[in-house]
Amino acid sequence: MTRRPWIALTLIAGLCLPACGDGKKAEEPKKEEEAKAEEAKKEEAKPEEEKPKEVKLELPWVRERVAGAMKSGTVLTYKLSGSDAKGKPVDDDYRCEVKRSDDKTVGTVCNTVKNPSKDKGANEVATRDWSRFSPFFAVEKPEHTLVKVEDVTVPAGDFKCVVVELKDFFGANFTVWMIADKPGIYAKVEENGRIGDDEDKTKKVFELASIEEGT
Template identity: 40%
Template structure:
């Protein structure tokens, strides 16, 4: 006589339901037990996979492994049309005078592939050419402070305090083919928004370097969204 391993109460109840549905019988009992065992195995595998994922994340954190905090889709989702950002500027202009200005960033439209932004300084509000939306492709970086043909190097995790508040960030170095060079503080839970940006002098364009010979720092002042 074939013996079956003891079943948990809930599993036995499930087997009985299956037996009734199948009309009973030796083959039906075997099928029902197989299905119940398979369900248990799948649940165990899912739990083990979740535990393995958590262990891997803990290991990376312990080893100091830094991961990119944003995804392509997360940036698109977070930067809704009507989002308005403001950064205060600190540094010196080309004449060595302190900069007293603010940079505004606004989301004016987007689709699955591209986003339309407007990016302007308080000092440029009266320049029509500046006050026009620009299009950029979506990516894993912010569409603001856009750098063409860029490469990103993750540096460290860091908490930073700016006028808009204190944010947990991943700090990265962004360099471009045409000499652009930024250090950015990517807010971990605000995809597409930098808490702080340091804009370094251009390393390849002499005119751009003459226009901005020293570092300029941008600190986030506010995040506004339309209801």
């Protein structure tokens, strides 16, 4: 007779165990849902600039942002390949520097490194007004044609770009890869012979190799 209470307790405990286990299982999905909800809240709370922005087929820069980003002392170096106006192969580095800048104008110097140009004015500061295009590879009052949005890989890294064709009254003919989140910097440039000049065999490709930010 003394064993009966123990037997009863054992039966009760046995009945409780599955119920307790089911309770823990029921709690697990609930915790997962709460964790997901908390993560979603954190994502919504992120500042706008931290969230990836969609790059649209439109000019990615405005004049003010280019002027603000391209400070005095900024240096860009490009790997240069292709052929010159006479069709001769070129293989060099192309260095561009912002020598001075203010709210209205920018002064730049660009030249090849291994075989620098000996032309008069090659190392003189060229001054021009800011625009919504890069101060380097300047085209006078260009007509632009939007081509596509493209990811491009160059020696300096991987960049999301808007590809644009630039032409002007004097026959300049460029295709540029405007880095969406780096105002004033082209990841890649293709320079073609001047429009209307059949003797101009220029076919140069400039690929961004390094960026030194100014102050």
